[in-house]
Amino acid sequence: MESKKNSGDLLLRALREHRDRLAGSLSPRSLFSATPVIPLGPSCERCAHCGVALRVWKTRRSMVGTLTIGTFRARETILECPVCERKCVSEELRKLKPYRGRYGYDVVVYVGKAMLLDSRSEEQIQGELAEKRLSISKREVSFLAKKFVVYLSVAHKQSRQRIAQTLSLNGGYILHLDATCEGGSPHLICGLDGIPEIVLENVKMASENAETIVPFLRKIQEAYGDPVAAAHDMGKGIIHAVEKVFPGIPDFICHCLFLAAVGKNLLQRDNDTLRRRLRKHGIQGKLRQRARELKKAKIEKSPDLVRSLLKALQQKSHDGSLSHLMPAAVTYTLVLWALDGKKQKDGYGFPFDRPYLSFYRRPAALRGMLQKLNAVRLSGKRKDNKPYVTVIRDLYETLNDAVLRKAADQMQEKAAVFDRLREAMRIALPAGSRGLNDRGSRERTATIAQRVKKFCSSVERDEAQAQKQEYRKMIAHIKEHWEKLFCAPIIVSTLEGQEEIQPQRTNNILEHFFRSWKRCIERKAA
Numbered sequence: 001m002e003s004k005k006n007s008g009d010l011l012l013r014a015l016r017e018h019r020d021r022l023a024g025s026l027s028p029r030s031l032f033s034a035t036p037v038i039p040l041g042p043s044c045e046r047c048a049h050c051g052v053a054l055r056v057w058k059t060r061r062s063m064v065g066t067l068t069i070g071t072f073r074a075r076e077t078i079l080e081c082p083v084c085e086r087k088c089v090s091e092e093l094r095k096l097k098p099y100r101g102r103y104g105y106d107v108v109v110y111v112g113k114a115m116l117l118d119s120r121s122e123e124q125i126q127g128e129l130a131e132k133r134l135s136i137s138k139r140e141v142s143f144l145a146k147k148f149v150v151y152l153s154v155a156h157k158q159s160r161q162r163i164a165q166t167l168s169l170n171g172g173y174i175l176h177l178d179a180t181c182e183g184g185s186p187h188l189i190c191g192l193d194g195i196p197e198i199v200l201e202n203v204k205m206a207s208e209n210a211e212t213i214v215p216f217l218r219k220i221q222e223a224y225g226d227p228v229a230a231a232h233d234m235g236k237g238i239i240h241a242v243e244k245v246f247p248g249i250p251d252f253i254c255h256c257l258f259l260a261a262v263g264k265n266l267l268q269r270d271n272d273t274l275r276r277r278l279r280k281h282g283i284q285g286k287l288r289q290r291a292r293e294l295k296k297a298k299i300e301k302s303p304d305l306v307r308s309l310l311k312a313l314q315q316k317s318h319d320g321s322l323s324h325l326m327p328a329a330v331t332y333t334l335v336l337w338a339l340d341g342k343k344q345k346d347g348y349g350f351p352f353d354r355p356y357l358s359f360y361r362r363p364a365a366l367r368g369m370l371q372k373l374n375a376v377r378l379s380g381k382r383k384d385n386k387p388y389v390t391v392i393r394d395l396y397e398t399l400n401d402a403v404l405r406k407a408a409d410q411m412q413e414k415a416a417v418f419d420r421l422r423e424a425m426r427i428a429l430p431a432g433s434r435g436l437n438d439r440g441s442r443e444r445t446a447t448i449a450q451r452v453k454k455f456c457s458s459v460e461r462d463e464a465q466a467q468k469q470e471y472r473k474m475i476a477h478i479k480e481h482w483e484k485l486f487c488a489p490i491i492v493s494t495l496e497g498q499e500e501i502q503p504q505r506t507n508n509i510l511e512h513f514f515r516s517w518k519r520c521i522e523r524k525a526a
Contacts, residue, residue, distance in 0.1 A: 037073045042088035047081035054079035066104035070133030112148025160223045170195045172228035213241035233257040253484040263351030270411035274356040277404040286394045298328035331387035338362040424451040449486040
């Protein structure tokens with residue numbers, strides 16, 4: 001029995017040494033010509049409870065797959081105490097794989113990371129593991145990914161005490177709360193510390209109301225204590241739950257999410273009208289079709305056309321040989337410019353970016369430019385200007401839509417007011433370059449509050465704006481959440497000294513977290 005145990009340990013040690021020597025030059029597939037059989041047994045010889053010598057109870061054979069060795073057959077000798085009948089199994093085998101599992105922990109981790117972090121499909125992972133001498137079905141790959149999530153959850157719960165110690169070294173934790181969902185799926189709510197950006201807890205729930213959020217916050221409170229502060233959006237469920245579980249702590253509303261809510265209330269109706277009317281006229285499809293026709297009929301047949309036109313523009317003269325092609329080339333270029341209007345974004349998303357409004361303004365400008373160009377006859381032939389006329393006709397129905405024009409004008413006016421509020425709050429600024437990474441200016445809260453107060457006063461003093469219900473609701477919204485928007489910054493004590501933090505500036509930590517997971521799912525689904 002002892003010789004079997006020693007031989008098993010020696011064989012495992014020899015395999016590891018052989019693997020280390022060949023690391024980087026050979027794969028597990030080339031280590032063995034046939035599936036190896038490895039004898040394994042417990043390291044103990046006597047019962048830890050009774051002190052009696054153990055005896056063989058039975059031998060269990062099983063197939064095991066690991067990344068380091070590949071697939072091998074484990075012959076495990078299980079020992080039994082003749083007095084208390086306690087069983088002793090191989091510790092080495094338990095370190096390699098879960099009880100009664102076929103694949104090792106390293107395979108579980110590999111599959112989990114490949115699927116959940118790298119967005120690889122079951123089929124791709126199956127092929128990669130085949131190269132490592134591991135035969136596995138796609139169904140098993142999916143199961144191992146789920147098992148990885150369960151193990152990760154257990155490991156996270158077992159690490160709560162160490163996480164709590166880390167949070168205390170940072171002077172406590174700032175609890176950022178947010179929830180996300182896709183369609184009719186359950187809400188995934190997450191609590192994250194805003195300083196080291198550690199996920200503290202997350203759970204799926206049917207709805208985002210106070211009754212379901214309170215137990216979630218209780219779990220965080222039990223594990224990590226009360227936060228230094230909380231930051232979240234304007235969801236009433238989250239606000240009421242935080243007030244109930246953490247009464248008295250500084251409670252902040254994210255400025256970026258607040259602006260997004262205000263902008264949607266202000267611009268959503270006109271934006272929906274623009275979207276529906278533009279879709280009804282199909283102007284985007286018409287312009288794309290014209291661009292394809294011009295490219296196929298003129299541009300592709302004259303590969304040197306663009307280079308020759310650029311040269312003529314630089315020299316401010318041309319020999320007349322390209323006169324009949326210039327209308328097609330110019331129209332093609334301007335149509336592409338008009339189509340590009342929908343892509344003119346700052347990376348913040350609606351309502352900060354207004355792609356339908358930007359796109360609508362381009363065709364209006366395009367018609368004016370084409371009408372001026374149509375008045376010029378470079379070759380003296382009227383038919384050469386046909387590309388101008390064709391596109392002008394395509395634009396007629398869209399640009400003469402009174403409902404569409406009214407919605408665009410109203411949205412333009414409201415967007416100007418909304419952008420003034422963005423300027424006052426100094427976050428998600430128009431023409432900003434940081435997009436969703438924007439954390440706002442590092443000004444003091446009192447300074448920002450003073451500018452917002454001036455903005456509100458200017459809107460209320462403007463007779464035209466003060467009479468409109470949309471602006472009155474906007475001002476009432478700001479006043480309702482004033483205290484949570486403009487709380488004084490909090491001071492936390494860290495290992496590097498005291499630090500002043502304004503948690504209300506942005507809750508984008510969680511927004512980034514949700515977006516990264518959604519991108520992984522979308523890449524995997526694609």
